[in-house]
Structures are given as C-alpha cells and as structure tokens.
Amino acid sequence: MINVIDLVKNFGKNEVLKNISTSINKGDVVAIIGPSGSGKSTLLRCLNKLEEPTSGKIMVGDIDITSPKVNILKVRQKIGMVFQHFHLFPHMTVLENIIYAPMTVKELKKDVAIEKADELLNKVGLFEKRDSYPNRLSGGQKQRVAIARALAMEPEIMLFDEPTSALDPEMVKEVLSVMKDLAETGMTMAIVTHEMGFAREVADRVLFLDQGFLLEEAHPKEFFQNPTTSRAKEFLEKVL
Numbered sequence: 001m002i003n004v005i006d007l008v009k010n011f012g013k014n015e016v017l018k019n020i021s022t023s024i025n026k027g028d029v030v031a032i033i034g035p036s037g038s039g040k041s042t043l044l045r046c047l048n049k050l051e052e053p054t055s056g057k058i059m060v061g062d063i064d065i066t067s068p069k070v071n072i073l074k075v076r077q078k079i080g081m082v083f084q085h086f087h088l089f090p091h092m093t094v095l096e097n098i099i100y101a102p103m104t105v106k107e108l109k110k111d112v113a114i115e116k117a118d119e120l121l122n123k124v125g126l127f128e129k130r131d132s133y134p135n136r137l138s139g140g141q142k143q144r145v146a147i148a149r150a151l152a153m154e155p156e157i158m159l160f161d162e163p164t165s166a167l168d169p170e171m172v173k174e175v176l177s178v179m180k181d182l183a184e185t186g187m188t189m190a191i192v193t194h195e196m197g198f199a200r201e202v203a204d205r206v207l208f209l210d211q212g213f214l215l216e217e218a219h220p221k222e223f224f225q226n227p228t229t230s231r232a233k234e235f236l237e238k239v240l
C-alpha cells in the first residue's frame with residue numbers, strides 16, 4: 001500500500017532521514033519507535049507530504065506522491081492522520097468536527113454524514129458527547145474524537161503520531177483500546193509510539209529509527225527479545 005524507496009529528508013544542512021526504504025502492506029500495523037529526534041514524525045509526515053521529501057520516492061498504491069504532478073489532496077483523502085495534540089476544531093461540536101470534512105471534501109449530504117458520524121461515535125464510545133465542544137472533553141475523549149474524525153473520511157491507511165503522549169496516564173488505555181479495535185478490523189496503520197506494550201501486542205512489525213537511520217525492522221517479538229543493534233538494545237534498556 002505504501003512503498004518508501006531511498007527516502008532522504010533534509011532540514012537545511014541537517015539530514016534527518018537517511019536513505020529510508022520500507023513498505024507497508026494492506027492490513028499491516030507498523031509501530032515506529034526510537035529516541036526523540038530520530039526522525040519518526042518526519043518519516044510519518046513524508047507519507048502524506050506534510051513534509052516534502054528531499055530525495056527518494058514514496059508510492060501510495062500506484063501513485064508516486066513525490067512526483068510534482070501528484071494531486072496530493074486526493075491522495076490525502078486516503079490517509080487519515082492523528083496527532084499528539086488532537087487538532088480538533090475548537091469552535092465546532094464533536095459532531096460538527098466529524099462531519100465537516102466528509103461534507104466539504106467528499107460532498108456528502110448532511111444526514112448521510114451524521115449517520116456515519118454517529119456510528120463512529122458509538123464505536124469510540126462517545127455518542128453522548130456528540131453535541132459537546134472540545135473544551136468540555138478530557139484528553140482521552142478528544143483523541144477518540146480525532147480518531148473518529150479521521151475515520152469519517154474512510155481512509156485506507158491511518159497514521160498516528162504519538163497519539164497518547166499528551167494524555168494523562170489514566171486516559172492512555174481508552175485510546176489504545178480504540179486503536180486496538182481498529183487494528184482488529186484490518187485497518188492499515190503506522191503508529192509512532194512510546195507505548196512498548198502496545199507495540200509488542202498489536203503491531204505486526206516494528207521499525208526502529210535512530211539519528212535518521214532505519215536501524216531495525218522486525219516482528220515485535222523478535223525486536224523486543226533480540227534487538228540486533230546496540231542502539232536498539234540501549235534504547236530498550238532505557239524504556240522497558
């Protein structure tokens with residue numbers, strides 16, 4: 001579904017992604033882990049061109065998104081993204097947050113969009129909050145709304161950038177549980193996370209980044225039990 005070939009990303013003279021090649025197949029749940037500053041967010045953001053790759057190629061399905069001719073808005077419709085800090089529209093209710101893009105981008109009729117939104121709100125356990133504004137919600141609730149909002153566009157792949165890092169500990173579980181349910185539906189997912197338990201349990205594959213290098217790519221069982229690089233060993237000793 002996504003093919004990354006020799007991806008390099010520079011910010012000025014700072015090369016933050018160094019010849020990354022990997023692929024994400026349909027239904028894969030890929031956990032991207034590594035120290036702060038290793039390039040995890042930049043890698044994720046390159047996948048929907050929130051960052052412009054410096055060189056290399058990224059294929060989303062059969063579309064080369066690094067081609068200057070690409071209609072990136074069209075490609076982004078297939079790719080849902082969830083951020084650490086939710087990014088909900090503060091002046092819209094929960095329901096309005098969810099129906100906005102389907103109505104404006106996909107031109108869905110309001111009643112159809114609402115029906116879909118209600119279904120998603122039930123899925124993330126927030127139907128009773130549909131008419132609340134984001135500032136009335138807890139962090140965990142906000143993040144579940146953000147997930148429902150992304151899903152309302154019926155994406156083929158979901159990208160998560162540290163979705164639980166801004167949450168109080170007691171709210172981490174409710175968000176991970178929604179993500180786990182989503183993984184079980186067969187959704188293709190790439191997740192930057194520090195939740196090692198979640199990565200171990202839910203991911204099919206772990207990518208370990210360090211200083212812009214993709215140092216390891218393995219099944220979680222393999223990666224957590226037998227990391228092959230000393231950098232990964234050191235990292236795991238610190239976080240586990």
Ligand code: ADP
Nearest residue numbers: 011014016034035036037038039040041042043
């Ligand atoms: P991670 O998500 O693993 O913590 P990032 O992808 O955010 O790492 O950052 C990787 C490197 O790129 C860091 O050195 C960071 O300072 C740098 N960087 C990230 N975004 C920008 C930007 N917009 N401009 C300049 N440097 C950036």
Ligand code: MG
Nearest residue numbers: 040041042162
């Ligand atoms: Mg990051």
